[in-house]
Amino acid sequence: MTFSSHQAKGKPPVDLAVDEPDSQPSPAWTSWWRAHWLAVLSHLAMVGLWSLASTRMPKFILPSPLDVLLALMNPRYNWPRHMAVTASEVFGGFALASIVGVSIAVIFSWWLFVSRAMMPLLVTINMIPKVAMAPLFIVWLSYGIGPNILITFTICFFPIVINTTRGLKEVEPDLIDLVRVLRASRGQILTKVQLPSALPFIFSGMRVAAVLAVAGAVVGEFIGSERGLGYAIMSFQSTMDTPGMFVALALITLVGVVLYGLVILAERCFVTADSRASK
Amino acid sequence: MNVAEASPAPDSVQPFIHLDKVRKSYKARGEEFLAVSDVTFDVAAGEFVALVGPSGCGKSTLLKILADLHHHDSGEVRIGSPDNPFDPSRDIGMVFQQALLLRWRTIIDNVMLPAEILGLPIKQSRERARDLLAMVGLAGFEDRYPHELSGGMQQRASIARAFIHDPKLILMDEPFGALDALTRERMNVELHRIWRESGKTILFVTHSISEAIFLSSQIVVLTARPARMAALVPISLPEPRTVADKTNAEFSNYARKVYELLGMT
Ligand SMILES: Nc1ncnc2c1ncn2[C@@H]1O[C@H](COP(=O)(O)OP(=O)(O)OP(=O)(O)O)[C@@H](O)[C@H]1O
Ligand SMILES: [Mg+2]
Numbered sequence: 001m002t003f004s005s006h007q008a009k010g011k012p013p014v015d016l017a018v019d020e021p022d023s024q025p026s027p028a029w030t031s032w033w034r035a036h037w038l039a040v041l042s043h044l045a046m047v048g049l050w051s052l053a054s055t056r057m058p059k060f061i062l063p064s065p066l067d068v069l070l071a072l073m074n075p076r077y078n079w080p081r082h083m084a085v086t087a088s089e090v091f092g093g094f095a096l097a098s099i100v101g102v103s104i105a106v107i108f109s110w111w112l113f114v115s116r117a118m119m120p121l122l123v124t125i126n127m128i129p130k131v132a133m134a135p136l137f138i139v140w141l142s143y144g145i146g147p148n149i150l151i152t153f154t155i156c157f158f159p160i161v162i163n164t165t166r167g168l169k170e171v172e173p174d175l176i177d178l179v180r181v182l183r184a185s186r187g188q189i190l191t192k193v194q195l196p197s198a199l200p201f202i203f204s205g206m207r208v209a210a211v212l213a214v215a216g217a218v219v220g221e222f223i224g225s226e227r228g229l230g231y232a233i234m235s236f237q238s239t240m241d242t243p244g245m246f247v248a249l250a251l252i253t254l255v256g257v258v259l260y261g262l263v264i265l266a267e268r269c270f271v272t273a274d275s276r277a278s279k
Numbered sequence: 280m281n282v283a284e285a286s287p288a289p290d291s292v293q294p295f296i297h298l299d300k301v302r303k304s305y306k307a308r309g310e311e312f313l314a315v316s317d318v319t320f321d322v323a324a325g326e327f328v329a330l331v332g333p334s335g336c337g338k339s340t341l342l343k344i345l346a347d348l349h350h351h352d353s354g355e356v357r358i359g360s361p362d363n364p365f366d367p368s369r370d371i372g373m374v375f376q377q378a379l380l381l382r383w384r385t386i387i388d389n390v391m392l393p394a395e396i397l398g399l400p401i402k403q404s405r406e407r408a409r410d411l412l413a414m415v416g417l418a419g420f421e422d423r424y425p426h427e428l429s430g431g432m433q434q435r436a437s438i439a440r441a442f443i444h445d446p447k448l449i450l451m452d453e454p455f456g457a458l459d460a461l462t463r464e465r466m467n468v469e470l471h472r473i474w475r476e477s478g479k480t481i482l483f484v485t486h487s488i489s490e491a492i493f494l495s496s497q498i499v500v501l502t503a504r505p506a507r508m509a510a511l512v513p514i515s516l517p518e519p520r521t522v523a524d525k526t527n528a529e530f531s532n533y534a535r536k537v538y539e540l541l542g543m544t
Contacts, residue, residue, distance in 0.1 A: 172379075174375060174377065174379050175379055175381070177343070177348050177375075178373070178375065178379050178392075179392070180348060181346045181347075181371055181373045182368060182369070182371075182393050182396045182397060182444075183367065183368035184396045188396050192381075192392065192395070192396065193381065196381065196383050197381075197383075199383070271383075
């Protein structure tokens with residue numbers, strides 16, 4: 001699971017079987033199962049309890065797992081279309097926030113007076129609950145995908161810019177001296193030392209942002225959209241279509257999980273084992 | 280810093296490094312704090328000069344002034360001479376007091392860093408990096424990450440890095456501080472050989488008097504804070520030097536002299 005980077009670089013894996021002399025080199029899923037069977041069990045138990053409870057309640061309060069599955073399969077709901085809209089808002093807003101957030105943090109690290117002026121301002125703006133700005137964004141950008149991307153962006157932007165700024169600030173000054181001796185350009189200092197060194201911070205900002213991203217898009221869809229999973233939930237509320245709401249919730253979660261998973265995956269690829277340990 | 284602005288050469292050969300009444304103070308919590316005061320000495324091209332002096336006396340500060348990482352307040356610092364021009368971007372190799380390896384780069388990629396920044400041909404530099412790593416006893420560790428190496432090994436990698444772009448001047452700040460006694464002796468012999476073969480000018484800060492004597496052609500003794508010049512001690516020991524020389528009477532005489540200058544006898 002976590003001892004990735006060195007094996008990935010083509011080095012012989014450490015002999016992990018030393019502690020268990022009787023175990024044959026086992027297929028990957030066996031060791032996965034050994035590590036995660038409790039987690040799998042708890043998820044199954046929840047589904048079990050849910051179906052038990054659903055037998056005693058009306059469908060519009062608590063549909064059974066089967067009802068939900070049927071709603072998922074029913075083409076009438078047009079799930080792929082709703083999901084594509086929500087996913088593009090979430091991923092678009094997140095990607096935009098990552099690019100803009102890191103760039104602004106770099107600008108802060110280059111010009112101290114910009115940082116002195118803008119950082120407190122950003123902190124103040126960050127105090128505004130972002131979802132409360134959604135109606136305003138809709139006034140500005142009208143209905144559709146635009147305002148929802150903007151809401152997701154504002155939610156994701158702050159953790160990324162704040163963490164990246166901190167990461168760039170905490171680069172060991174001697175490491176910068178090391179390349180300054182060679183008259184490295186500002187761009188070289190950034191790409192060779194500052195950014196790689198701040199990478200663990202950037203990723204921790206992105207992880208926080210990934211968790212929040214979905215909420216932004218969905219709230220936007222609640223109030224101003226005719227498409228997307230958030231819109232779907234609102235419309236099923238008026239028809240008491242609880243199974244549909246369950247499916248929409250599950251798909252929203254799925255979008256969030258995929259985004260979070262991709263961030264973790266990128267972190268595994270780009271951040272070496274050591275810097276993760278010493279963070 | 281003035282860099283070899285070919286001033287009219289006097290009749291004698293100009294020194295490669297010229298320091299005259301160099302002075303530097305830090306401001307800490309509103310107070311001026313004199314770190315280096317009136318340091319004056321010359322270094323000829325190809326010399327090996329050791330800087331010794333008590334801890335906190337400003338040796339690292341002096342090296343950083345030479346590397347143009349810090350600015351001095353007054354005095355003159357000049358590197359290079361008409362017959363030995365000096366390009367500040369590619370003629371300094373620096374070994375810091377800590378290894379300062381980039382943890383996300385393998386050892387060989389760390390050694391390659393100066394070559395990348397200066398835009399040197401990658402293929403040749405890689406060959407050279409391998410040779411340098413072998414020279415400091417790290418053959419076979421090229422593709423490891425810094426955290427997989429001991430402190431002493433990391434420091435040796437940082438020495439290889441200082442040589443990769445073939446600079447004329449090498450500034451070393453207690454490079455062997457993290458090494459065990461045996462490796463240290465071995466590195467002393469090796470560094471002395473490299474210096475004699477390469478003809479580089481080396482400034483070397485150390486706390487070990489015997490290391491200073493063994494390695495150098497001249498020792499600069501600095502007093503306690505602020506670093507003022509106590510004395511220059513030229514060393515003339517027969518070449519090639521071996522570890523056994525450290526037990527010679529001649530060697531002990533030098534040692535006694537340096538201890539006296541440091542006020543330790
Ligand atoms: N960036 C700085 N800001 C303020 N004071 C500093 C700074 N760097 C060094 N000093 C002070 O200047 C003095 C000289 O420091 P320096 O690091 O040059 O000493 P040194 O001779 O290299 O000591 P050591 O042998 O322990 O490495 C010290 O007393 C230190 O407190
Ligand atoms: Mg020092």
